[in-house]
Amino acid sequence: MNKIVREAPNSFDLPYRVKRLAEIAHNLWWVGNPETARLFKDINQLAWSQSNHNPVVFLRLVEKQTFEDLIKDRYFLERYDRIMREFDAYMNRADTWFHETYPGLKEEIAYFSFEYGLHESLMVYAGGLGVLSGDHLKEASDLGLPLVAVGFLYTYGYFSQRISEDGWQEARNVELNFNDLPLIALYDENHEPIKIAIELPGRNVFARLYELNIGRNKLILMHTNLPENTPQDRQLTDRLYISDPELRISQEMLLGIGGLRALQRLGHKPAIYHMNEGHSAFLTLERIRQLIGEGQTLEEAKKIVQKTSIFTTHTPVPAGNDEFPAWLVDKYFANFWGDLGLDRDQFMDLAKVKTDWSDEVFSMPVLALRLSNYRNGVSKLHGEVSREMWQYLWPETPAAEVPISYITNGVHTGTWLARRLGLLYNRYLGPDWKDNLDNPETWAKIDSIPDDDLWRVRLHLKRKLIIYMVSRARYQWEHNNVHPVQTVASGVLLDPTLLTIGFARRFATYKRANLLFRDYDRLLRIVTNAQKPVQIIFAGKAHPADEPGKLLIQEVYRKVKDARNGGRLVFLDDYDMDMARHLVQGVDIWLNTPRRPREASGTSGMKAAMNGTLNFSVLDGWWAEGFNGRNGWAIGDDTHYDDLDQQDDADANSLYDTLENEIVPLYYTKRSADGLPGDWIERIKECIRTTSPQFSMTRMVKEYMNDLYAPALLASGAEEKP
Ligand SMILES: *Cc1c(COP(=O)(O)O)cnc(C)c1O
Numbered sequence: 001m002n003k004i005v006r007e008a009p010n011s012f013d014l015p016y017r018v019k020r021l022a023e024i025a026h027n028l029w030w031v032g033n034p035e036t037a038r039l040f041k042d043i044n045q046l047a048w049s050q051s052n053h054n055p056v057v058f059l060r061l062v063e064k065q066t067f068e069d070l071i072k073d074r075y076f077l078e079r080y081d082r083i084m085r086e087f088d089a090y091m092n093r094a095d096t097w098f099h100e101t102y103p104g105l106k107e108e109i110a111y112f113s114f115e116y117g118l119h120e121s122l123m124v125y126a127g128g129l130g131v132l133s134g135d136h137l138k139e140a141s142d143l144g145l146p147l148v149a150v151g152f153l154y155t156y157g158y159f160s161q162r163i164s165e166d167g168w169q170e171a172r173n174v175e176l177n178f179n180d181l182p183l184i185a186l187y188d189e190n191h192e193p194i195k196i197a198i199e200l201p202g203r204n205v206f207a208r209l210y211e212l213n214i215g216r217n218k219l220i221l222m223h224t225n226l227p228e229n230t231p232q233d234r235q236l237t238d239r240l241y242i243s244d245p246e247l248r249i250s251q252e253m254l255l256g257i258g259g260l261r262a263l264q265r266l267g268h269k270p271a272i273y274h275m276n277e278g279h280s281a282f283l284t285l286e287r288i289r290q291l292i293g294e295g296q297t298l299e300e301a302k303k304i305v306q307k308t309s310i311f312t313t314h315t316p317v318p319a320g321n322d323e324f325p326a327w328l329v330d331k332y333f334a335n336f337w338g339d340l341g342l343d344r345d346q347f348m349d350l351a352k353v354k355t356d357w358s359d360e361v362f363s364m365p366v367l368a369l370r371l372s373n374y375r376n377g378v379s380k381l382h383g384e385v386s387r388e389m390w391q392y393l394w395p396e397t398p399a400a401e402v403p404i405s406y407i408t409n410g411v412h413t414g415t416w417l418a419r420r421l422g423l424l425y426n427r428y429l430g431p432d433w434k435d436n437l438d439n440p441e442t443w444a445k446i447d448s449i450p451d452d453d454l455w456r457v458r459l460h461l462k463r464k465l466i467i468y469m470v471s472r473a474r475y476q477w478e479h480n481n482v483h484p485v486q487t488v489a490s491g492v493l494l495d496p497t498l499l500t501i502g503f504a505r506r507f508a509t510y511k512r513a514n515l516l517f518r519d520y521d522r523l524l525r526i527v528t529n530a531q532k533p534v535q536i537i538f539a540g541k542a543h544p545a546d547e548p549g550k551l552l553i554q555e556v557y558r559k560v561k562d563a564r565n566g567g568r569l570v571f572l573d574d575y576d577m578d579m580a581r582h583l584v585q586g587v588d589i590w591l592n593t594p595r596r597p598r599e600a601s602g603t604s605g606m607k608a609a610m611n612g613t614l615n616f617s618v619l620d621g622w623w624a625e626g627f628n629g630r631n632g633w634a635i636g637d638d639t640h641y642d643d644l645d646q647q648d649d650a651d652a653n654s655l656y657d658t659l660e661n662e663i664v665p666l667y668y669t670k671r672s673a674d675g676l677p678g679d680w681i682e683r684i685k686e687c688i689r690t691t692s693p694q695f696s697m698t699r700m701v702k703e704y705m706n707d708l709y710a711p712a713l714l715a716s717g718a719e720e721k722p
Helices: 021-025 028-032 034-043 045-050 055-061 064-070 074-092 097-101 128-143 245-265 282-293 298-307 326-333 344-349 364-370 380-389 419-428 440-448 451-480 484-489 520-527 547-561 577-586 604-610 644-668 678-694 697-715
Strands: 005-007 109-112 147-152 160-163 169-172 184-187 195-200 203-214 217-223 272-276 309-312 323-325 352-355 358-363 374-377 499-504 534-539 569-572 589-592 614-618 632-635
Touching: 021 028, 021 055, 021 074, 028 034, 028 074, 028 128, 028 203, 034 045, 034 055, 034 064, 034 074, 034 419, 045 055, 097 697, 109 128, 109 245, 128 147, 128 203, 128 217, 128 272, 128 697, 147 245, 169 547, 195 245, 203 245, 217 245, 245 282, 245 323, 245 326, 272 282, 272 697, 282 298, 282 364, 298 309, 309 364, 309 697, 323 326, 326 344, 326 358, 358 364, 374 380, 374 697, 419 440, 419 451, 440 678, 451 484, 451 569, 451 577, 451 678, 484 547, 484 569, 499 577, 499 644, 520 534, 520 644, 534 577, 547 569, 577 604, 589 604, 604 614, 604 678, 614 644, 614 678, 632 644, 644 678
Parallel strands: 109 147, 109 272, 147 217, 272 309, 309 374, 499 534, 499 589, 534 569, 589 614, 614 632
Antiparallel strands: 005 184, 160 169, 184 203, 195 203, 203 217, 323 358, 352 358
């Protein structure tokens, strides 16, 4: 009974000697192990880039003869065997951090998120939240945590962006081709696809289940585009962050309620549940309903759910939170509250918010905060902001004591560190550096790397970024009929020897992409300086419904096309994880200009820092913790002006001053006889030494385990049996 048949729909015509490449293609482990990507690339570089670095597509594209030749190549086989040995050792490792630290804990941790950023070819993410979830899963596997995750398999990926000649963002939906993805299809004993159902008003909605292998763990994905569903229900998993409120509440019911049923259908019995943002908070209600069905009282069930729920909030402004009007909750939960023994008003009271910014609404974060005993923000500053923002839920408690803690975000080193830097670290940081990523002692050895070796890698990465920009520009000219001025605007004239700044992020107004233009003439003098010019690369999408965000892109794009900047400003369209990797590894400076304290954490700056790209940022989110005066630069200080104009003026002036007086001179002058900018390299080393351990995903997931998961597991009744 309950037999599950797992089938990878893709098979490849591979020679026996290298047949396990198919296995690698179906485990996202390879993404965090750049030597594997390098092996694929060396098999056939053109096919690798045509496949968008997707091994499933790639293995289909490469001709059989290529493999027949390769299995006669001793060097290739050595590399193949080494990667397979590493993969096997990884999958079977018994002495992971988790096993060593919590030898008795066996119970599973469930993780819920709306989106997962695992790789550019798997477009089930929109941005930072998804990349954080994806990195969390990879690291949980690296550390040996028994974690199982749930999310959606969308019909369309997050939109692909093109910029018109006049700078207007055009969004195109790209349908995912499931045959191109490393999905594992799940069947029951009769070879029927495994599905779950949830009840929506007057009908059942079915979702088919798939799995992705993330190292040792699994991510379960739900998909509703099935013939048995109504046309509207088939759209539930069409795309990320649907704005239509009825679709949205249905989607969130599917995530929370359906997600729990999916876990159960596949035989998982997690002891604790982590909700990454409030989108999945209906999970708590379904758990209470099931516990009551097993004979608990409402109060007992609530207590059990609270003891075993972890909620991470990411939103520092009330308006950004996910909430539903009361009439919608009436419509969708009228058959639900009876099961909890509640009437309508008692049910609404679970998550009711009525404040000066909204009418009576049902708030997902409020539901999650009330029904989780473990709650956290995503940086120190964001923890403070969250405690103040939600203080009204604990009216007797002063803000400083509101029970919301913080765990600062991190990034997955294997995914974001340049392969070449990894090779340098292999030589200088000791053989076990990858097992000690969060240990400052590992990184103290960074000083032993010779300056010219480090600088050579940095220059190589900048050249690689420029080659990437040129090939994209060429492709667009050939395929998309762009105007030649757009080709110039996409970076083909950049010079790898010049100081290069990157600014890539979602175009939301609080991120102030136009802060650089506050005194445009002053900026022009900086970028066109004859001896010490500066190049600036912009990239990023605006949410398709965010008109001010799209206007911001247009403002930036028009400046980029302005002849007066001498080609020093660039805008790259269609920001994704691939572009993020090239940018954070390739530029010299990573710029971030949010309006403090709106940046809950930010993670792209951490990716940059671990690659020796120096941050130049407002002291907001993670950088308020990361900056030490010597490992990058700050924009402004913590002064807060109530007047936004005044704030923008102060921040812009600080930005220009620091660029002119510190950053540009440090990059261009004080070169040694062999042409090395010694003081700049000193800063790079300080940056890598201080930020790599502190903002590693290793540190982050260990903190989730030690501070939230372990106490919740013990409270759940899971026992440590040494
Ligand atoms: C890392 C990343 C983000 C998040 O970066 P922020 O610093 O939070 O803006 C967004 N999009 C992509 C593609 C990323 O790789």
